[in-house]
Amino acid sequence: MNHWLVAPVMLPPVVAALLLFGMHRSLRLGRAVALGSCLSLLVIAVSLLVEADGGIIQTYQMGDWAAPFGIVLVLDRLSALMLVLTAALATLVLVHVIATDLDRQGWHFHPMFQFQLLGLNGAFLTGDLFNLFVFFEVLLIASYGLMLHGQGAARLRAGVHYVVANLVGSTLFLVGVGLLYGVTGTLNFADMAVRVGALPPGDQGLARAGGLLLLVVFGLKAALLPLHLWLPQTYSATSAPVAALFAIMTKVGVYAIIRVFTLVFGAQAGALAFFAQPWLLPAALLTVVVGFIGLFAARSLRELAAYGVIGSTGTLLTAIALFEPAALAAGLYYLPHTTLAGATLFLLADLVARRRGSQQDRLVQGPRFPWTEPLSAFFLLAAVAVAGLPPLSGFVGKLLILSSAQAHPAAGWIWAAILGTTVLVVLGFARAGSLLFWKSAAVGEPLRPAPAQHSRAEFLALAALFGLLVALAALALPVTRYMEATAEQVLAPQPTIDAILTDRRGGA
């Protein structure tokens, strides 16, 4: 067993406990330790990614209990990819938080941040359904704390909605888990995949109901169409760097959809193979359209970014809903892009809001503010990234998705939705950008910078995120190769099932 596999789940809680008990008095020490934890997670995740790229699926059995009975962590290409993405995003967001002093606005920001990472990493590594639920709860509880960090009436009001919606979601998750356990008698993904394939016809309806309930829950996390209403309010009410970290939260829902509906209800599942597709594809297409139309209703830059997140997650789910290797690979290429692009917009909103005084990031005309020129250039780049125009990676992602959907019966709908909404994104961002940057020139006296507040360090995380987007486009060939291998591995689950269920000590 490779013991490094457990590090992404063990390191954050240990660091969080240290931060809670020992370091809340010294902010500088706390920041250094939290940043060190994020950087170590990044190094561990990258080395795990290199190992996973060998094609061998690694498992880690907690306490050495054999697989269907004990708790098992599984590392394949998909989970390694998500770990790297989480660690990279978390590091950059933390750099931004430290540069802008967000962690001074309340207590215990850093421990909650680490617990959030624990939940995310655990959800990406776990090999059974109940621990997926537990890690979902861990990341949600931490996200409640992060979301409310800094407080204020609007944030609390949105917080109540966010918490209640997610609690109802957790309840449905347990119903789905219970139904699937009731018919299969197991919670381990691999064991469940074997048993779902051999279900008698009388039990298939219950398994289907359980699977669809899980789809509802994951759809709620991914802000899939009828379940997206919580997202704009939550993301626009919370502080922008936290919202940037939450850009990965919708992808947890997407990851769970891929995991459950390719492994448990995948090619092995007989009558139940890919039964979610007729539900998922229309919902995803509607999410693309409604999410990007929402750009026109946005009243602030953060709300604009939130609707961008909804629309691009819909684009991502459209590719995944086809359940074909080429489309899944295209979707997986688009996944890191949309996460990073969403985070970029939120960080940009934060930088704009910090310079505009009382108007914050609201989309209203106001006087010119310091650093207008570099910020407007960054805004243009962010718009290019979200819209999926060349030269950034979104263009490659959308192109791959469109070309992989060519042969599909619903190709017309997919092409129309994705190409049509690209125009909407361009228009939506043009409206927001001209209000914020161009029309500001005509109004009143320009605002003067407060000297201590505006350091260049604030731009570090934003510039690094753009660097990653450019790298993703420049390294498109090796990245797409990795994603193709990932899609093949995910869509042919038999080796994964064998790897999880085989006892390493030689027994059956």
Next chain:
Amino acid sequence: MSLEFLVASAIAVLSAAGIYLCLRGRTFPVVLGLAMLSYAINVFLFAVGRLMIDRPPIYDKSAAGYTDPLPQALVLTAIVIAFGMTALVVVLALRTYLETGSDQVDGHPDEHASSDGDGPAEGDAAA
């Protein structure tokens, strides 16, 4: 009446009450509704291991059969999580009430707040 019918109808009544309360306009009924829903789920999870009477969950030489121990472990985890979350929602709802002055879920100010608020005050004054 069979045991299955009793358990199933209990789950149904708890869920119905939970859903109704969750859809109410004030935070306190919503919190109660969430608690009701979590009770319903706990009983449901307990029942997915099949209802057994007088059977041990762990190995016993004289046992004729076993009941499934796993759902009981799941219920225990679910109870702990639901308990923690209920506490969090109560604190959050209270804090929101104190900050916004309204216990409406949508945060709009209460239309009847002034008349409700005046009632006891007048009574006190009269007393």
